[in-house]
Each structure stands twice: as C-alpha cells, then as structure tokens.
Amino acid sequence: MTNYWLMKSEPDCFSIDDLATRTTQSEAWDGVRNYQARNMMRDQMQLGDRVFFYHSNTKVPGIAGIASISRTSYPDPTQFQADSQYFDPKATAAKPIWYLVDVQFEQKLPQLISLERLRRQPGLEDMVLLRKGSRLSITPVTAEQWHIILSLQP
C-alpha cells in the first residue's frame, strides 16, 4: 500500500530546486525534532510512498513539487554531531532518538499550488495541513486528497 504525505521545507533553506539539482536527486530529510513527525517517518513511511514537497515560511506558501520515499527510516546522523544545529546530547548510537527518511525528486510542478488555493478547494477541508493551528512539518494525505490536488494542475 502506497501512502501519501506532505513534507514542509523552507525554500530559503532547502527547496524543490535544491532537491532536483542534487546529483542523486535525493536527500536525507534531517533535522526533524518533533515526535509526531518522527513517528510517521519511523513507523509508517514505506519505500515508494508519494510526497508533496511543500514550501513553507515564504512569500507564497504551497505545494511546489512531488517526491517519493527512496529509503526507509534510519537514525538521523545530525543528532550525534556536536557541531550541528540539530545535535541532541541525549542521543547515543545505541539509543538514537531521531529518525529520518531519504526523499527522491520526482517532479517540480509547472505552477505552485498555493496554500490559499488549497483552502478554497472543496474536498480538502479535512486535510491535516489545513487544520487550524496545524504546525506539523510532516502530515499524512489521503489518496482522495492526493488526487484532488493533482487535478488542480493546469
């Protein structure tokens, strides 16, 4: 069973173009330090799961592209690196705290689907992303929501 997800990234930090221009066109999704988001990566994400790549904290936030899960969860190496902003002194190799997955570029959307557009779209009312106060950087998407959103493309 393929699952669907939405993963947020600040484009000033790492954008869909950055993912596309990586030599492998894939990237370890490091730095997630929220337990709910970690649990989804660690326990639920499967090889080949589809991902909406979302640009957050930018002028026009929205879905910028599509990616997929190319490696299932393993310990986030940055938690062990003292010089990393994501360093966690409580984590050990024997008992890692944070996990990540690898994300593979699939396509950049010809046109960004804005958050404002998503909010106007019937059928997406229950999207976790759109819930009041929702701040999770990784959220599940239903198959129905996925297909509605793909149908919005020109």
Added chain:
DNA sequence: GCCAACGTTGGC
C-alpha cells in the same frame, strides 16, 4: 502529574 514560562512554527 500539573501547569506556568518559554521557545518555535509559520501564516499573514
């Protein structure tokens, strides 16, 4: 285990 204080997220 409660909860006030504090830090972060992210839209606007």
Added chain:
DNA sequence: GCCAACGTTGGC
C-alpha cells in the same frame, strides 16, 4: 514584524 497556536521544559 506580529502573534496565535503548539510543543517542551522544569519547578513543585
């Protein structure tokens, strides 16, 4: 830059 909504921390 503001601030609402959350999550985390730590004293008790």
